[in-house]
Every structure is written in C-alpha cells, then in structure tokens.
Amino acid sequence: VIIGAGEAGVAAAGALRENGCESPIVLLSAEKHLPYERPPLSKELLLGVTQAPRLIREEQWYAARRIELRLGCRARAVDSQRRLIMFNSLPDLPYEQLLLATGAAVRRLTFAGAGEVRYLRDLDEAHALAAELAPGKRIVVIGGGVIGLEVASAAIVRGCQVTVLEAADRLMSRVLTPEISAIVLRRHVEAGVVVHLNAKVGQVVREAGGTYVELSDEMRLGFEDRRLKADVVVGAAGVIPEDTLARSAEGCFCEDGIVVDGCGRTRVAGIFAAGDVARFPHPLFGSVMRLESWQHAGRHGAHVGRAMLGDAAAYSGATNTVSTCRSRAL
Numbered sequence: 122v123i124i125g126a127g128e129a130g131v132a133a134a135g136a137l138r139e140n141g142c143e144s145p146i147v148l149l150s151a152e153k154h155l156p157y158e159r160p161p162l163s164k165e166l167l168l169g170v171t172q173a174p175r176l177i178r179e180e181q182w183y184a185a186r187r188i189e190l191r192l193g194c195r196a197r198a199v200d201s202q203r204r205l206i207m208f209n210s211l212p213d214l215p216y217e218q219l220l221l222a223t224g225a226a227v228r229r230l231t232f233a234g235a236g237e238v239r240y241l242r243d244l245d246e247a248h249a250l251a252a253e254l255a256p257g258k259r260i261v262v263i264g265g266g267v268i269g270l271e272v273a274s275a276a277i278v279r280g281c282q283v284t285v286l287e288a289a290d291r292l293m294s295r296v297l298t299p300e301i302s303a304i305v306l307r308r309h310v311e312a313g314v315v316v317h318l319n320a321k322v323g324q325v326v327r328e329a330g331g332t333y334v335e336l337s338d339e340m341r342l343g344f345e346d347r348r349l350k351a352d353v354v355v356g357a358a359g360v361i362p363e364d365t366l367a368r369s370a371e372g373c374f375c376e377d378g379i380v381v382d383g384c385g386r387t388r389v390a391g392i393f394a395a396g397d398v399a400r401f402p403h404p405l406f407g408s409v410m411r412l413e414s415w416q417h418a419g420r421h422g423a424h425v426g427r428a429m430l431g432d433a434a435a436y437s438g439a440t441n442t443v444s445t446c447r448s449r450a451l
C-alpha cells in the first residue's frame with residue numbers, strides 16, 4: 122500500500138510494477154483529483170495559461186499496471202504492530218509493505234487575523250487564487266521564498282499590484298547565495314513588484330474599508346506606510362513534512378520528517394517513506410536532509426519502490442531543482 126499519490130507515490134507504484142512486483146498495489150490519495158503535478162500550479166495555472174492540471178499519469182496508466190488508485194481516501198492512522206491502515210469511516214486496510222509518500226503541508230501563519238490568509242499547495246487552492254488575479258488587485262505575499270516569488274511573478278504579469286514581505290534580509294535565503302538573491306530581487310523590482318525585506322507581519326485586520334496587513338511593532342520604524350491594504354493576502358512561509366501517519370505508527374522515528382536510510386526504510390519493518398516527507402542520508406552533502414523538490418520526489422519515489430522489492434542500492438540524491446521566476450528558469 123502506498124499512501125500519498127503525489128510525485129513520489131506515483132513513481133514508486135510505477136517502479137514496483139516495472140521491476141517485477143506481482144502483488145496487488147493500492148495507491149491512496151486524500152485528494153479527489155487524478156494525481157497531478159504541483160509545479161504548474163504556481164506557474165501556468167496562476168498565469169491563466171491553462172485551468173487543467175498536468176496529470177502525473179493518464180487515468181488508464183494506473184489500470185494498465187493494475188495499480189488500484191483510491192481517490193478521496195485519507196488514512197487516519199497506521200497500526201504498525203498489526204500492519205493495518207485505519208480511516209475515519211472506512212474498514213481497516215491490511216498491508217504487507219507500506220510506503221508513506223504523504224508529502225508536505227503548508228506552514229500556516231499564526232498571527233492575529235491569519236484566517237484571512239490564502240495558501241497554495243493544491244489544485245483547488247490554485248484555482249481559487251488564479252480567479253483573484255485580476256488587473257489592479259492588490260496582492261500581498263507573505264514570504265519571499267520560491268513559492269512566494271512565483272506567486273508574485275504570476276500576479277504581476279496578470280496586472281496586479283504586488284507587494285512581497287520577507288522577514289529575512291534577502292530573498293530565497295534558504296536556497297540561494299547572497300549574489301543570486303540580489304539578482305532575483307532586482308528582477309522582481311524591475312518588473313514592478315514592491316519588495317520589503319526585514320518585514321515581519323504583526324497581524325491582518327479586516328475592517329469596513331478593507332483588509333490591511335500590519336507589520337509587527339519592531340518593524341514599523343522606517344516604513345512610511347506600515348499598513349498595506351490588500352485584496353488578497355497569500356501566505357508563503359514554507360512547508361512542514363506531513364508526518365502525522367508516521368507518528369501514529371509505533372516505532373517510526375520522525376524528526377523534521379520521517380527518518381529513513383538510503384533505501385527509504387524507516388525504523389519499522391515493512392514501512393518505507395519517500396519524497397518531501399522523508400529525511401534521508403544525502404551522499405553529496407554527507408548529512409541527513411529533506412528535499413522539497415519535484416525532481417527529487419520522483420527519483421526518490423522510484424528508488425524506494427525498487428528498494429521495497431529488495432534492491433539494496435543507496436539513493437544517490439537529486440542535486441538540482443527548478444523554479445520559474447519572471448519567466449526565466451532558475
């Protein structure tokens with residue numbers, strides 16, 4: 122059984138079949154849509170180039186490989202002793218081997234008024250946000266990382282007035298060197314995006330005149346206008362590993378993700394993890410890490426699928442990731 126039909130889960134299912142697995146394969150997805158690619162959500166979908174998701178695989182691909190795809194099926198817990206998956210309103214599902222490919226969840230903001238903030242992780246959220254991006258709309262993006270800047274890029278192309286608030290002193294500081302951050306900043310500013318660095322949000326206030334994003338007290342000095350009027354506020358403060366199920370499985374060790382070995386094995390016999398949710402030993406960096414990248418999720422999923430069949434090779438790690446900022450690949 123594979124829980125999570127994102128890039129990693131679908132790749133694992135395919136690798137299992139391609140490498141001789143004859144057992145039934147059940148692929149569970151909490152989402153109701155056929156498994157789709159996430160990268161276009163913040164690019165083509167927000168730009169309005171398309172409304173249709175890019176499917177990871179066509180529907181017939183699953184049937185042709187006897188992969189039983191169960192959509193809208195959220196697992197609640199895992200009993201690792203009895204090898205059972207539990208749901209809220211479905212019978213328990215037994216497994217011989219289990220792959221947790223549950224990905225990541227958006228980090229929700231917690232300041233006062235955070236209920237006004239929208240997020241972008243899934244197809245429904247992408248459609249809802251795309252519908253808001255009309256000329257003249259004031260969009261405030263909280264977070265100047267990859268997703269925040271992709272949202273800003275799409276919104277400015279669609280004629281919105283865009284402000285990015287970044288708490289750090291430079292953009293995309295987790296993944297870029299200061300030199301490249303400076304280039305990314307320049308390109309966004311040239312395109313018309315207003316970027317405030319060292320800007321921490323205190324609260325979001327909704328009142329008769331509209332919605333306002335207010336910067337926190339210590340950040341207020343130095344800004345002429347500390348209150349930003351917003352038609353749409355987008356939270357883009359990163360993701361956290363979706364390891365709820367792993368934490369329910371006795372013996373499964375989690376620390377900022379599900380900790381696995383080079384074959385994707387957790388510390389519980391028969392349970393594996395792959396993709397955004399897994400913390401694995403990366404041979405290039407010599408440390409245990411999670412990667413939130415499309416290339417990695419697909420490669421890792423396929424690798425762990427083969428490992429479930431006994432392939433003992435250690436994952437070599439993905440070394441690249443791609444983002445699109447202001448129509449340029451980064």
Ligand SMILES: Cc1cc2nc3c(=O)[nH]c(=O)nc-3n(C[C@H](O)[C@H](O)[C@H](O)COP(=O)(O)OP(=O)(O)OC[C@H]3O[C@@H](n4cnc5c(N)ncnc54)[C@H](O)[C@@H]3O)c2cc1C
Nearest residue numbers: 125127128129151159160196223224396397413414415418
């Ligand atoms: C808007 C956006 C743009 C991106 N752009 C890029 C990019 O340009 N380049 C790049 O490299 N990466 C990009 N990424 C990141 C990339 O998409 C992810 O790293 C990748 O999708 C991770 O795949 P995954 O299979 O590990 O997890 P996910 O794609 O998160 O899939 C996990 C699935 O598991 C399901 N699930 C979770 N819990 C349960 C449960 N209990 N029961 C059943 N199902 C469950 C979830 O609903 C989800 O469908 C982007 C991500 C987003 C959101």
